[in-house]
Amino acid sequence: MSTSAPAPRKSRSSRTPALRKTPTGISGLDEVTGGGLPAGRPSLVCGSAGSGKTLLAMEFLARGAAQFAEPGVFIAFEERAEELATNFASLGFDLDALVKQKLLIVDYVRVEPSEMLEAGEYDLDGLFIRLGHAIDSIGAKRVALDTIETLFSGLQNAVVLRAELRRLFGWLKTKGVTAVVTAERGEDSLTRYGLEEYVADCVILLDNRVEGQTATRRLRIVKYRGSSHGTNEYPFLIDEGGISILPQTALWMTYKVSSKRVSTGVARLDAMMGGRGYYRGSSVLVSGLAGTGKTSLAAHFACVAAERGERCVWFAFEESADQIVRDSRSIGIDLAPAMKSGLLLVRAVPPAAFGLEMHLVTMCKLVNEFAPESVILDPISNFSVVGTVFEVKAMLTRLVGFLKSRQITALFTNLNIGGAAPDTTATAVSSLMDTWLLLEEIVSGAERNRIVQLLKSRGMAHSNQVREFLITDQGVELRDVYVGPSGELLAGSALMVQRAREEAQAIVAAQDADALKRELDLRRQAVEAQITELRAAFEIEEARARRAAGQAAAVSAALTHGRDQMAEHRQADAESTDDAALPGPGGSR
Amino acid sequence: MSATSKRTAPEAAPPQGEERWFLRLYVAGQTPKSVAAFDNLKRICEERLQGRHTIEVIDLLKKPRLAKDDQILAIPTLVRRLPPPVRRIIGDLSETERVLVGLDLRPREQ
Numbered sequence: 001m002s003t004s005a006p007a008p009r010k011s012r013s014s015r016t017p018a019l020r021k022t023p024t025g026i027s028g029l030d031e032v033t034g035g036g037l038p039a040g041r042p043s044l045v046c047g048s049a050g051s052g053k054t055l056l057a058m059e060f061l062a063r064g065a066a067q068f069a070e071p072g073v074f075i076a077f078e079e080r081a082e083e084l085a086t087n088f089a090s091l092g093f094d095l096d097a098l099v100k101q102k103l104l105i106v107d108y109v110r111v112e113p114s115e116m117l118e119a120g121e122y123d124l125d126g127l128f129i130r131l132g133h134a135i136d137s138i139g140a141k142r143v144a145l146d147t148i149e150t151l152f153s154g155l156q157n158a159v160v161l162r163a164e165l166r167r168l169f170g171w172l173k174t175k176g177v178t179a180v181v182t183a184e185r186g187e188d189s190l191t192r193y194g195l196e197e198y199v200a201d202c203v204i205l206l207d208n209r210v211e212g213q214t215a216t217r218r219l220r221i222v223k224y225r226g227s228s229h230g231t232n233e234y235p236f237l238i239d240e241g242g243i244s245i246l247p248q249t250a251l252w253m254t255y256k257v258s259s260k261r262v263s264t265g266v267a268r269l270d271a272m273m274g275g276r277g278y279y280r281g282s283s284v285l286v287s288g289l290a291g292t293g294k295t296s297l298a299a300h301f302a303c304v305a306a307e308r309g310e311r312c313v314w315f316a317f318e319e320s321a322d323q324i325v326r327d328s329r330s331i332g333i334d335l336a337p338a339m340k341s342g343l344l345l346v347r348a349v350p351p352a353a354f355g356l357e358m359h360l361v362t363m364c365k366l367v368n369e370f371a372p373e374s375v376i377l378d379p380i381s382n383f384s385v386v387g388t389v390f391e392v393k394a395m396l397t398r399l400v401g402f403l404k405s406r407q408i409t410a411l412f413t414n415l416n417i418g419g420a421a422p423d424t425t426a427t428a429v430s431s432l433m434d435t436w437l438l439l440e441e442i443v444s445g446a447e448r449n450r451i452v453q454l455l456k457s458r459g460m461a462h463s464n465q466v467r468e469f470l471i472t473d474q475g476v477e478l479r480d481v482y483v484g485p486s487g488e489l490l491a492g493s494a495l496m497v498q499r500a501r502e503e504a505q506a507i508v509a510a511q512d513a514d515a516l517k518r519e520l521d522l523r524r525q526a527v528e529a530q531i532t533e534l535r536a537a538f539e540i541e542e543a544r545a546r547r548a549a550g551q552a553a554a555v556s557a558a559l560t561h562g563r564d565q566m567a568e569h570r571q572a573d574a575e576s577t578d579d580a581a582l583p584g585p586g587g588s589r
Numbered sequence: 590m591s592a593t594s595k596r597t598a599p600e601a602a603p604p605q606g607e608e609r610w611f612l613r614l615y616v617a618g619q620t621p622k623s624v625a626a627f628d629n630l631k632r633i634c635e636e637r638l639q640g641r642h643t644i645e646v647i648d649l650l651k652k653p654r655l656a657k658d659d660q661i662l663a664i665p666t667l668v669r670r671l672p673p674p675v676r677r678i679i680g681d682l683s684e685t686e687r688v689l690v691g692l693d694l695r696p697r698e699q
Contacts, residue, residue, distance in 0.1 A: 118679055119679070127662050
């Protein structure tokens with residue numbers, strides 16, 4: 001890139017208003033650093049053994065060469081050039097090809113304490129010349145020094161060495177190269193030999209922690225002078241594609257929202273949501289006890305997505321892909337064609353395979369690669385084996401943000417534990433969700449029946465009705481639920497019995513009504529005669545009755561007010577006209 | 590290794606004839622350290638090797654490629670290429686005792 005040409009002068013004149021950055025090309029790192037590493041300056045990458053320092057350094061160079069046409073020099077103090085080439089080939093980088101194209105030079109600096117007898121004063125000009133020659137011979141814009149503190153084991157004169165390292169980092173700036181310097185993590189300091197003193201611009205810490213029984217790699221920008229940067233620990237993954245860092249999308253609250261809808265796959269469920277289904281890009285929680293039909297709803301959703309020609313990733317934390325296909329087929333949903341056509345990807349992941357962070361990174365990576373319109377996680381409750389409710393929620397918050405930022409509709413199922421109060425995971429994560437479907441079971445007679453209700457659905461008019469949820473061999477069907485005589489929900493065959501009973505009662509009632517009507521006609525005639533007779537007497541009493549009625553109305557109006565208002569009322573009265581307060585009701589205080 | 594050091598002991602000239610010494614001194618320009626190193630090396634060789642030696646001075650500023658090819662890190666670096674095994678000493682060679690040890694030239698009586 002032509003951007004790095006004026007680097008040396010600029011970096012020497014200390015502060016320039018806008019810090020130029022060199023993109024690393026490493027998945028996620030440029031987001032976290034707001035564009036890459038400080039251009040023309042050295043950055044320090046520290047971490048314990050096996051934390052991925054060398055890979056980060058090498059990937060910085062390999063991607064710089066391959067993606068940004070910036071040649072690079074890799075000075076290896078630890079691994080031999082051939083070992084490096086082998087390691088990187090396994091990560092998909094052909095170092096030899098890059099070397100042949102003059103985009104990369106790898107130099108192994110051998111530091112053998114036994115071969116380094118010191119007899120007098122020296123400096124590290126040999127290293128400078130070596131590095132300078134390599135930089136100049138290919139016009140390198142990037143440099144990696146891995147791990148330069150190895151020199152401390154080879155050279156005894158630490159005073160000289162420190163002075164030389166300080167000079168080296170200054171010299172790198174004058175060369176205008178963007179450098180990655182790796183260093184071993186120290187016990188009390190960032191690096192064992194305090195290299196952070198010399199590299200003041202950008203310090204990145206890599207970490208590989210074991211929590212519980214799972215290891216998670218994390219990256220943190222400890223310092224980035226003159227630039228804003230994410231301050232969190234970002235989990236990252238090393239796999240056959242190199243490093244992928246998952247940014248905790250700080251922008252996740254600013255994503256675009258869609259007003260488009262996607263079908264749930266169940267017509268009556270769509271109907272409960274104004275006839276149109278979920279919002280595209282929304283998050284849906286389907287929670288319920290075991291066997292209430294969560295996975296069936298997910299299958300509908302996946303199936304209808306494929307019918308629209310959309311891609312869907314199904315993360316299965318409980319079942320294999322085969323089992324999902326088989327079980328779905330038993331209820332009339334055939335997922336096999338969608339899988340065959342590549343629209344549906346079922347990824348079965350044992351929840352305990354790795355930590356939550358790793359799950360998150362793995363899922364996000366697959367989502368990035370597969371670019372689905374929808375994602376299913378079935379069930380998220382299984383994450384409880386690798387994290388607390390709080391941790392699971394934190395992870396899902398980020399996943400939801402990630403998916404929303406890509407307008408991916410997500411369906412999460414959650415297995416509720418029977419007997420427990422409203423399930424903790426579901427409750428905890430429900431606030432993240434735009435739509436919450438609760439599947440329940442009711443037992444009546446000797447059978448269990450499923451009911452579904454839409455507990456919430458943000459941004460849309462939705463039904464507050466409870467529906468019976470039937471799993472038939474044609475898939476899920478919803479039906480109206482009947483409320484029994486004493487207010488309980490009825491479903492299933494109890495429902496049918498109840499419906500028959502109600503029909504019978506309706507006929508009886510209609511017949512009764514006819515008879516009653518005839519009887520009433522007769523009685524009306526008799527009554528009307530009496531009425532004429534009574535009217536005269538009635539009119540005499542009417543005047544008095546009207547007065548009494550007026551009083552009674554005042555009392556009953558007062559009574560229909562709330563208690564507080566009553567109290568106020570009484571007090572007000574008490575103040576104005578002592579005992580003219582209301583008679584009776586609140587006598588005792 | 591110990592056999593080599595015995596053979597090169599300075600007092601008794603090696604009976605099987607003169608062993609050639611080939612030494613390379615890597616420097617980077619005419620710096621004080623480089624100049625001191627060359628002077629020190631020359632003196633030690635003249636005292637101990639009596640003309641059986643060849644010193645080649647390599648200025649890495651002129652031949653930077655050799656820094657990589659010959660694994661040079663510190664300057665000055667002295668490499669004993671002959672007799673085997675290869676020995677490396679870094680510094681301006683002002684610490685004569687250490688140089689002698691490094692080159693296996695340390696007198697036996699000390």
